[in-house]
Structures are given as C-alpha cells and as structure tokens.
Amino acid sequence: MTTIREIAELCGVSVATVSRVFNRPLTVSREKREVVERVARELDYRPNESARALASRKSGLIGLVWDTDHRRPGWRHPYLQELLIGLKTALSAHGYHLLMLATSGSAALRAVGASLADPVAYVNMTRRHHLGGLVLIDSGKDGPAFTAFAQSGLPCVAVDVAVAGDRATYVTSDNVGGAREAVRHLVAAGHRRIATITGPVANAPAAERLAGFHEAMAEAGLAVPDDHVVTGDFHRGSGQEAMRRLIALPAPPTAVFCASDEMAVGALLAARHAGLRVPEDVALVGFDDIELAALVDPPLTTLAQDKAGIGAAAAHAVLTMVHNGHTPPPAVLPTRLVVRASSRPRPGTP
Amino acid sequence: MTTIREIAELCGVSVATVSRVFNRPLTVSREKREVVERVARELDYRPNESARALASRKSGLIGLVWDTDHRRPGWRHPYLQELLIGLKTALSAHGYHLLMLATSGSAALRAVGASLADPVAYVNMTRRHHLGGLVLIDSGKDGPAFTAFAQSGLPCVAVDVAVAGDRATYVTSDNVGGAREAVRHLVAAGHRRIATITGPVANAPAAERLAGFHEAMAEAGLAVPDDHVVTGDFHRGSGQEAMRRLIALPAPPTAVFCASDEMAVGALLAARHAGLRVPEDVALVGFDDIELAALVDPPLTTLAQDKAGIGAAAAHAVLTMVHNGHTPPPAVLPTRLVVRASSRPRPGTP
DNA sequence: CTGAAAGCGCTTACAG
C-alpha cells in the first residue's frame, strides 16, 4: 500500500502538502495539487484509515447499537431489515460505513462488547473507535438506556424512542396521524363500534397510536368503552389473545384497529377460530405493512411505514450532527394507508 | 480517556510493560502485572483501537460485503436478517465488531464505497481499515466477484457460494441432502409424478437442490420427464408462473418440490387459481422455512435452513483464519424437514 | 501557499 510519504517524495513536496490535497484541496496551489492528485491516482493511493482516525480523532464510521440477544424477540421484527438497509445505503452514499457494535451479556466480555445495562461501555467503544455517532435501534424496553446515551454528549439518533439531549434526536413514523387515518377509514366504511389492540404500555409508538385512535374516535363522536382497548405487546400471540377477549364481549366491536400487523394477523386467526368472517363480521386494520400483511387471507388493510425512509432519515440526522454540528429536530415520517380486503366497506355504505 | 502512558507513569513502569500486560500478560512479572491491571481497572482504561490497529496492523473488525443496491432484490430475502444476527452474535462473543462496508454504484463515490464490479476497491478498504477478514453475502449473481475476493489472499468466507482460495472458504446448507429428503418424503406419501421448480441456473444452491432431486428420484426408480423440471429464480412470481406450466401439462405432477419457500408460495397461489386443492390435488414442499411458510394456508412443508447457524459458522470460519492462520474446510449445515399440511400423505398410503 | 516538527496512542523488535 502506498503511503503519503511515497507520494510526497515522488512529487517533491512535503507530506503536509499531500495531506492537504486530500483534506483541504483549496489551500494548495493548483500546480502542486494537480501533480499530487495525478500521482496518487496512478499509485491508487488510499489513506490508511487507522492512522487518519488516530491523528484526526475521527473516523468514517457510524456505530449501530442494536441488542440482538436471543432472549429478546424485538430484533426479529421483519421491518428492521429494510430499515437497516435504508440506513446503511444512506450512510454509504456519504462515504460512511456502519459498524454493528458487539454486544455481550456476559461480564467476561465486558472489555470488548457492551450491554445495554451498561451504556458507559458503548460510550467508551464509541470513543475508542472514534465513531462519529451512534444510531440506536430499540429491541423493546431500551428507552431508559437510550436516554443515557442521549445524555452522554455523543451524537445519537434513536429510532422510535423519543430521546432528548444536546446532541441527540430521533426519527419515527407519524403514529398519531396513522392511527387517526385508520379510524377515519373504518368510520367511513360504516363502523361505529371500533376497538383497538395496543402495543406495550411505555412504548412510545404504541402510546401515540392509541392517542391517535382516541382522537379520531372523539372526532367522530364515537364512545370508546374501556373494554374496547386491549393491551398487547406487538407480537402475534398477544393479538390473538386480545381478539378472543374482544369477541367474547356482550357487544363485540365490528372493527378492530391493531397497532401492528403481527397482532392483526393474530386477531385474524382468532376471528377465524371463532367462526367469524373478516371483514363481513369484523373488519381489521394493522400497522407497519410488513410483507406478511399482503399475503394473509384476507389481505390486511394497514398503515405502511416508510421503513427505508426511516433508516435514511436516521442516517441524515446523525451525519448532520457529525458535520454541521447542529442537532436536527426529530423527524416524523408520514405513514400511508394501504386498503386491502380486511376492511372492505360494509354493505349499505356509500 | 486515559492512555497507556498515564498508567505507566502511575505504576512506575514503561509503556512497553503496560502494553505487554494487555497483549502478552504472561511475559510480565506477576507483581507488575497485578499493579498495572489494578490501576487500569480503576481508571477504566480502554485501549485506543485506532492506535492499536495502526501499530499492530490489525483491528477487531470483520467486514461484511453485502450488495444492498435497490435494483437487486436478493438482499430482501427474509432469511438474511436471522443469518446476519447469527453472524454478528458469534463475532460479538469473540470480541469482534461487524463492519457493514459502504457500497456505491456511482463512480463519484468510488473513493469511499466500493462496487462489486470492482472487487479491488473492497480489498483496498479491507487493508485501509485493517479488517481481519471478510464475510460475503450473495445478493444474486455475485459468484464471479466473490471468486476475485477469494483470490486476493484476504481471509474470506462466502455464504452459499463455493469459492476457493488459500484463505477462502464457504458455508452453506446441505442442499443436496435436503432436496433428497424432500423427495423421499413425497415418495413415502405415495407420490410418483413429482416435479421440481428450481432456482436460477448458475446458482450453486439451486444446482445442488436439483441434483438432490434427481438423485432421490433415481433412487426411487422414478422417471423425470424434461417438462417436470421448470426453472425459476427463487422469487414468488417465478414459482407462480412455473406452477401454471406444470398444471397445464397433459399429465400434471401430483407433487412439486420447490427450491424456495417463496416459489412454493407462488405455486400455492397458482394451484388455488387453477381450482386445485393442496395437498389433495397437488402436494407442495418448499425450502428455507421462512416465517411465511407456516402462515400460508395450508402451511408449507419445507426444509428448514439453520439460518443463525450459518451466520455463526461463517463467523467461526473467518475467525479461525484470523487467529490460527489455517483455512477451514467448507461448512455444510444440515437442513431439517418440517412437515406441514401442504404435503399431507395421500389417502391409501401406509 | 508551504515545510519542519510535534503529536495522535499504541506495538514490537532489540538490548540488556
């Protein structure tokens, strides 16, 4: 591998000048700049990133904090793959690489990996590797740990967790608006008794979707009995269980807004088990638009999240902090209502 | 951040001794070692990784080559998420981080990212960042590029692409065995006219699954007419199209082995469209065991790949090369037959 | 605009 020194010798200039050509080209005279550039190209010179990071205290790396412990199911969420790719692609476009940081449950590995129980270890890793910033992906209940990151002073951007800090921001979908749209859609289809299956309490998107539900119900002048709000955990089983409870009510709902597609699929199974037809007996709307939503029978109406867009927005937010130094406001990406058969309008509706 | 020098001064030893304590503890006398270790712990010392990489020419990073260009659908394969996590988790357990390398289609970004069309750029990145080795994930037709990596002399391990080289190996599922098992299962269920929908020609796993199919058919003394082998591309649409062709045959098969679950789902849709019942009129077996397989109606019999296991095997292979220096033989992981309703035995069979 | 020099924080022969 050719070094800056070889180029300097070949060009008859100092290494400082060569370095400047790559970092502040305009501070070098045109003649010298051009000869250095030509020689560098001929030798296929690439700066040694370790040396660069050591001398300048910055690297072209962004860290990803994502707890993928097998005991925590959150990371399996199918929408994360697309989000991750959106993130990586946007970072790539700016010449940054994404470093998936090692996580370790065991104390023995504390030295190298880090556990969310100990955010300091991550902060340390960030400094040791001269990472520009951190992107935080929640695997469920990581909110408190993320708050600690946000207060560390490192540039951080969280996905779906509302962190605050000098150099911290977050990106999320418009969960309130999406939920509102779901309810309006059901109301327009003639439904009056509309229930909801929520995500876990203390989860921000879950709370927002619930708030949007309530807003739109109030707007339509519809009452929401307590037993029409059932708490789930975003996963399929909880949707199934919640739906069983709703079906057993004296006056069951004619439509259910589920805060995730996974739960909507569970609800669909429960309805089928109970001998109910979807959407004739009960209409369903989910949230996320995972691949599965279009494939179940009947296909699910849902609010599509812009998964790749969220990843890209996270990338831009963290790079803004790394470059400009200013902290961008939270990014809230629109959702999109995708109408499928699970909420086909009831007969007799305009 | 505390440095090796501070520790050395505090302990009254040289920096060389402190460095040795962390790298070759046994070459340092017990007393000095213990005092250095104690002081280091108290100061929460962590070595600066950039300096370490620069001086030692190695980092604790493994690179991931995964072309996620949006024009190439291969990266969307749902089994990759679990594979990636298996890889990351196993690397974490050994204190390594996974670096998702920037890829760039545009020439403007050549300097930072790399394109598979130009493997040299990746090799360069690997050296610049002092990566220990590379894991290669195919997004479709990357075989030739991967061969170039394998010949570069860098430690590389490919997933599902049979590369060869001094420091290169690969991991894959037992595709031949899995396909054989699929056919045996169908034969045992009473089928004689068994067709297959293959993956793309020139894809190694596709070829292996086809070979296993032929082997087991021969073993059972069953003929395979040419029109019982239809080429697909692993994706759903091709399965649907292929199934249409099979159904239109004068003597259509009573069972179809599909080289991927996605294609099996497509075949299922085609069968349903044609008014055929699965498995009564035609039985289906897929490959992969993606989440969807269990959720379609009827649920799909399939050969489960050990997705996380493949990722972990890739991690171990690359770390073996990084540490021991020797190149492990290809790892072939067993598949597991998961019998579901789509291949329920035909009436009148033992 | 340019160069000489110090420095980033480690590792590793080389002597002893």
Next chain:
DNA sequence: CTGAAAGCGCTTACAG
C-alpha cells in the same frame, strides 16, 4: 522480565 527507541501513517498548529 524490562526499558529505550523506533515506527505505524496520518493531521495540524506554527512559522515563514
């Protein structure tokens, strides 16, 4: 077993 010293390949004030 230990230390002094050179070196890894860059960046960046500081002078000029």
